Each structure stands twice: as C-alpha cells, then as structure tokens.
Amino acid sequence: xxxxxxxxxxxxxxxxxxxxxxxxxxxxxxxxxxxxxxxxxxxxxxxxxxxxxxxxxxxxxxxxxxxxxxxxxxxxxxxxxxxxxxxxxxxxxxxxxxxxxxxxxxxxxxxxxxxxxxxxxxxxxxxxxxxxxxxxxxxxxxxxxxxxxxxxxxxxxxxxxxxxxxxxxxxxxxxxxxxxxxxxxxxxxxxxxxxxxxxxxxxxxxxxxxxxxxxxxxxxxxxxxxxxxxxxxxxxxxxxxxxxxxxxxxxxxxxxxxxxxxxxxxxxxxxxxxxxxxxxxxxxxxxxxxxxxxxxxxxxxxxxxxxxxxxxxx
Amino acid sequence: xxxxxxxxxxxxxxxxxxxxxxxxxxxxxxxxxxxxxxxxxxxxxxxxxxxxxxxxxxxxxxxxxxxxxxxxxxxxxxxxxxxxxxxxxxxxxxxxxxxxxxxxxxxxxxxxxxxxxxxxxxxxxxxxxxxxxxxxxxxxxxxxxxxxxxxxxxxxxxxxxxxxxxxxxxxxxxxxxxxxxxxxxxxxxxxxxxxxxxxxxxxxxxxxxxxxxxxxxxxxxxxxxxxxxxxxxxxxxxxxxxxxxxxxxxxxxxxxxxxxxxxxxxxxxxxxxxxxxxxxxxxxxxxxxxxxxxxxxxxxxxxxxxxxxxxxxx
Numbered sequence: 001x002x003x004x005x006x007x008x009x010x011x012x013x014x015x016x017x018x019x020x021x022x023x024x025x026x027x028x029x030x031x032x033x034x035x036x037x038x039x040x041x042x043x044x045x046x047x048x049x050x051x052x053x054x055x056x057x058x059x060x061x062x063x064x065x066x067x068x069x070x071x072x073x074x075x076x077x078x079x080x081x082x083x084x085x086x087x088x089x090x091x092x093x094x095x096x097x098x099x100x101x102x103x104x105x106x107x108x109x110x111x112x113x114x115x116x117x118x119x120x121x122x123x124x125x126x127x128x129x130x131x132x133x134x135x136x137x138x139x140x141x142x143x144x145x146x147x148x149x150x151x152x153x154x155x156x157x158x159x160x161x162x163x164x165x166x167x168x169x170x171x172x173x174x175x176x177x178x179x180x181x182x183x184x185x186x187x188x189x190x191x192x193x194x195x196x197x198x199x200x201x202x203x204x205x206x207x208x209x210x211x212x213x214x215x216x217x218x219x220x221x222x223x224x225x226x227x228x229x230x231x232x233x234x235x236x237x238x239x240x241x242x243x244x245x246x247x248x249x250x251x252x253x254x255x256x257x258x259x260x261x262x263x264x265x266x267x268x269x270x271x272x273x274x275x276x277x278x279x280x281x282x283x284x285x286x287x288x289x290x291x292x293x294x295x296x297x298x299x300x301x302x303x304x305x306x307x308x309x310x311x312x313x314x
Numbered sequence: 315x316x317x318x319x320x321x322x323x324x325x326x327x328x329x330x331x332x333x334x335x336x337x338x339x340x341x342x343x344x345x346x347x348x349x350x351x352x353x354x355x356x357x358x359x360x361x362x363x364x365x366x367x368x369x370x371x372x373x374x375x376x377x378x379x380x381x382x383x384x385x386x387x388x389x390x391x392x393x394x395x396x397x398x399x400x401x402x403x404x405x406x407x408x409x410x411x412x413x414x415x416x417x418x419x420x421x422x423x424x425x426x427x428x429x430x431x432x433x434x435x436x437x438x439x440x441x442x443x444x445x446x447x448x449x450x451x452x453x454x455x456x457x458x459x460x461x462x463x464x465x466x467x468x469x470x471x472x473x474x475x476x477x478x479x480x481x482x483x484x485x486x487x488x489x490x491x492x493x494x495x496x497x498x499x500x501x502x503x504x505x506x507x508x509x510x511x512x513x514x515x516x517x518x519x520x521x522x523x524x525x526x527x528x529x530x531x532x533x534x535x536x537x538x539x540x541x542x543x544x545x546x547x548x549x550x551x552x553x554x555x556x557x558x559x560x561x562x563x564x565x566x567x568x569x570x571x572x573x574x575x576x577x578x579x580x581x582x583x584x585x586x587x588x589x590x591x592x593x594x595x596x597x598x599x600x601x602x603x604x605x606x607x608x609x610x611x612x613x614x615x616x617x618x619x620x621x622x623x624x625x626x627x628x
Contacts, residue, residue, distance in 0.1 A: 078601030078602060151567070159565060251467065251473060
C-alpha cells in the first residue's frame with residue numbers, strides 16, 4: 001500500500017497526516033505555526049514529518065501552503081499570512097527529508113482533496129470555495145488541477161466586488177473576501193448589532209453582551225434561534241457569495257461549486273441565500289445549464305488529504 | 315494539403331473563408347446575417363460554404379457563433395444577438411453540407427485563432443479579450459481551449475463590475491462590458507461632450523457637431539489630436555479594462571492577455587491606460603509574475619481562422 005504524508009501549513013497550525021490511497025488518514029499530528037520565520041516553519045514541517053515517519057513507511061510528502069506557489073510546485077512566491085517571500089520550500093525540504101516533496105497552494109490542495117475523496121468525486125469540472133477568515137479557491141478542470149500560467153490561479157478571494165471598497169491585505173480594495181468571508185460576516189453582524197442592540201438581543205446574550213464580543217459561532221447559533229440581526233447578516237453574506245459564484249461561473253463554468261471552510265458549518269443558514277443569489281445573478285440564466293452548489297465533505301482535513309494525494313501523483 | 319472552411323456568424327455578417335494548415339485564408343466571402351431566424355442563418359451558412367467549396371476541396375467546416383455553445387460543440391443554447399434558443403446547428407449543417415461540422419462560441423474560436431496563428435503562437439496559457447460592441451473572451455490553458463463544464467466558459471464580459479450598475483442584455487446589471495466595451499466608450503464620450511461642449515470641440519467637429527453624432531472612430535481620431543474629452547474617455551475605458559484583467563488574472567493567471575476587437579484599433583490610446591490599471595490593481599502585485607498584455611494580430615479574421623482550425627482538429 002502506498003502511503004504519503006500531507007502537511008497543511010496555515011497561519012496558526014501546521015497539521016500533518018499519513019494518508020493512504022483511499023484518502024484515509026492513518027495518523028495525525030500538529031504544531032503551532034512559528035510566526036513570520038520560514039526556517040522555523042521548515043523546522044516544524046521536518047518535525048511533524050519525522051514524527052509520522054517513525055510509525056509509517058511513506059514515499060513522498062505534499063505540503064499545502066497558504067500562499068502563491070510557482071508552477072513547478074517548488075517555490076513559494078509570497079505568503080502574506082506567513083510573511084514569506086520567495087522561499088524555495090521544495091529544495092529545502094527535499095534536502096532535509098530525503099523524500100520527494102511537492103508544494104501546493106493550500107486551497108488548491110483542499111480542492112484536490114474534495115475532488116478525489118470528498119464532495120467532488122463524481123465530477124470532472126469543479127470550483128472549490130473555502131470560506132473562512134478569507135476566501136480561498138481551487139479549480140479542477142477536466143479532472144486536473146487548474147494552476148494557471150505561473151501557478152497562481154484561483155486566487156478567487158481577490159476579484160474586486162466593490163470599487164474603492166474595503167482595503168484588503170493583498171494590497172487592493174474591495175476584494176470578494178472583504179464581503180463574503182467569515183470575517184466579513186462577523187464585522188457585518190457587529191455593525192448591525194451596534195446599530196440595533198434590542199433587535200440583536202439573542203445574539204448579544206450568547207457573548208459578553210457587547211457587539212465586539214460577537215463571534216462567528218454566536219451568529220450561527222443566534223440565526224438558528226431566529227435572531228433577526230444574525231439572519232440578516234447571513235442573508236447579506238449569501239448575497240455576496242452568490243454574486244461571486246455568478247462571476248466565477250461566467251469565467252469558469254464549472255459543473256459544481258463545492259463550498260467549505262468555517263462558515264460552511266452554518267449549513268443552510270448561509271447556503272440557501274448563497275444559492276438564491278447565485279441563481280439570480282448568473283449571466284444568461286434560464287438559457288444555460290446551471291452549476292450545482294454543494295457542501296464540502298472533508299472539513300479541515302481537505303488540504304492535508306489533497307496535498308498527500310498530490311505527492312503520490314507527483 | 316488539408317483545407318477547411320471557417321464561418322463566423324455575427325450579429326451583422328456571416329463571414330466565411332477557406333483556410334489552410336498555416337492559417338492562411340485562400341478564399342473569402344460574406345453575407346448579411348438574416349435577422350432573428352435560425353433557419354435563414356442556416357441557409358446563409360450553407361450558401362457561403364457552397365460558394366467556397368466550388369473552388370476548393372475542403373474536409374470540414376467550423377462555425378463560430380456569438381452565443382452559448384454546448385460542450386459537445388453541436389448545439390447553441392442561447393444566442394441573444396441572433397435571438398436563438400436551443401438550435402442544434404451541428405446536426406442541421408452536417409445533414410445539409412455532408413461534411414463534418416464543429417460549432418464553437420465565436421470568441422473561443424477567435425482566441426484559438428490568435429493562439430495558433432496570431433499573437434499567442436509562443437504561449438501556452440492565454441486569455442483573449444475582444445473589445446467591441448461588448449466584451450468577448452476565450453481562454454487557452456496548457457495549449458487547449460478551456461470550455462468549462464458545460465461549454466459556456468469565458469463569458470468574461472459578464473462578470474459584475476458595479477453592484478446595481480448599468481443593465482445588460484444578458485439579464486444582469488453592472489456587467490464588465492457595460493463599462494469596458496466600445497459601446498461604453500462611445501456612451502462615456504457622448505456624456506462628457508454633452509457636459510462640456512467647449513472642451514470637446516475637436517471631437518464634436520469630427521461628427522455632426524452633436525454629442526449623439528460621436529462615434530468610436532471620432533473618439534480615436536480626436537484623442538490622437540489631443541482632445542481632452544476623448545483622451546479622458548480612453549483613460550476611463552482603460553481603467554475598467556485593467557480592473558477586469560486584474561480580476562481575470564486572479565482567477566485564471568494567464569501568461570498573456572491578448573486584446574483585440576474594434577477598440578484595439580486605437581492602439582496605445584487604450585492599451586497604455588489598460589496596462590497601467592491592470593498592473594495597479596493586480597492582487598499580490600510585486601510578489602508574483604505578471605501577465606503581459608499584447609495586441610491581437612488577426613483582426614476580424616481571428617474567429618473565422620480559429621473555427622476553421624478547430625474543424626481540422628475535430
């Protein structure tokens with residue numbers, strides 16, 4: 001049996017697992033991400049891989065990184081959350097691990113995981129949208145990962161939604177993830193609650209009673225209880241998400257959108273307004289086949305599982 | 315030598331040509347497009363093909379249509395300018411012509427033409443943007459036409475640029491082509507001229523003296539002469555075009571954008587502000603390779619040449 005290790009390097013955690021050919025995780029470990037220091041993160045990757053290798057014979061390592069990865073799947077051009085710039089991660093890790101190493105953008109790896117073993121198994125053309133603190137994306141076209149001319153495709157969270165809109169850490173303004181992400185949901189709910197404390201009573205009670213104390217979890221709970229402010233925040237979020245899906249469908253025309261990430265835990269609270277808005281805003285609607293919108297199935301493990309599988313298919 | 319016929323079915327003309335393996339047009343003919351009547355357009359296609367076949371032995375026919383074409387390259391789902399809905403064009407033409415027939419979206423065919431024989435010959439990953447009355451698009455990924463899951467990809471003129479913006483014939487509002495097309499350029503110049511008749515003196519003199527009489531040609535001429543209203547209209551157009559290219563680069567990450575269509579005849583007048591805006595608005599700029607922006611080379615023949623080549627490679 002062929003085993004590989006998948007590593008998911010995020011802003012807060014380095015998660016790793018031994019994954020078999022059917023996408024099952026046989027062993028799992030994680031460390032906190034050392035801040036702002038590529039060599040300390042490399043050390044952490046080497047450490048989790050060493051730990052997992054002690055118990056399982058693995059043939060390769062796939063690493064998903066929250067950043068722009070080159071087309072050779074070797075070098076990280078830029079990882080703003082990690083504050084990396086031009087890191088030759090494949091070379092370094094290959095030298096230290098003495099195993100084949102594939103580096104991939106984390107959202108691409110997650111999309112690959114969902115395509116191979118999750119919600120996209122029956123599809124050949126899909127767009128994965130990961131809605132968490134930001135919006136990540138991965139595209140599978142004709143059964144292959146769509147990586148673009150330089151490896152930096154599917155940075156879908158950074159299409160512009162609002163001219164001169166909210167500033168984005170990417171250096172631009174008005175990016176989709178400033179309106180359609182989990183962070184945007186929380187910001188919106190806090191603003192709404194601050195403007196109508198009475199209406200937001202249920203929502204505010206779940207936290208410390210202040211708008212600033214509202215979290216994403218509170219918004220989901222409150223919306224389930226019918227809190228009008230929380231429900232309105234999900235409606236607004238769904239509107240932005242649906243508009244973005246419509247834009248992506250105009251360009252990419254997938255058979256299916258797979259939506260994952262922390263916000264997707266809210267289920268129908270966000271999915272229904274998202275699908276409504278998508279179907280409403282699609283160009284040529286009524287005159288073309290329409291993509292389905294499905295929930296991701298692999299949760300936080302999608303990136304790890306996908307990276308491991310990409311390493312197997314290197 | 316292998317010869318095929320390419321047919322480009324637009325809103326006003328049915329243009330056709332015999333094309334050889336090197337993309338050269340050996341014979342050419344055209345008819346006006348019969349309005350709003352699929353069977354009359356089919357008659358026109360049969361007529362131009364019959365005329366060309368009289369002089370050349372051809373092996374297949376490729377037809378580019380301004381509309382949504384299915385993934386089987388057989389059926390037109392929807393062609394708003396032709397007022398077609400669900401036309402099985404391949405079947406009909408194959409029956410009448412007794413030749414293999416491939417149907418393709420016209421902008422996809424044009425992109426394929428530029429890729430094979432025009433500005434994209436050296437590339438493997440490109441996005442063609444045709445800026446005319448609207449904005450058409452075609453994507454070449456790893457040397458293949460990117461058609462999407464249902465065949466309707468690269469409808470790039472219909473990504474939303476402005477929330478609740480100008481209405482678009484596609485049924486939505488705020489689409490890119492309402493801001494970045496030749497029609498948008500003319501609308502903008504007319505509005506500017508109406509607001510400052512003195513400043514637009516040069517521009518107005520080229521036409522009948524009224525804002526309504528301003529054409530795209532006049533705007534190009536006036537901008538070359540330094541007319542401030544015409545120059546400003548091109549700057550605004552370039553800003554919208556550059557923003558759209560930045561959005562497309564976030565999603566598709568091409569090596570090269572190839573810009574063609576009627577507006578591209580204005581050359582640097584529109585290309586410079588477009589490239590400036592693109593480079594300014596690109597997500598992660600300065601931290602990633604940046605696509606080049608080049609002018610198309612095949613002019614109005616790109617679609618015809620591309621359709622003929624697609625028929626050869628059927």
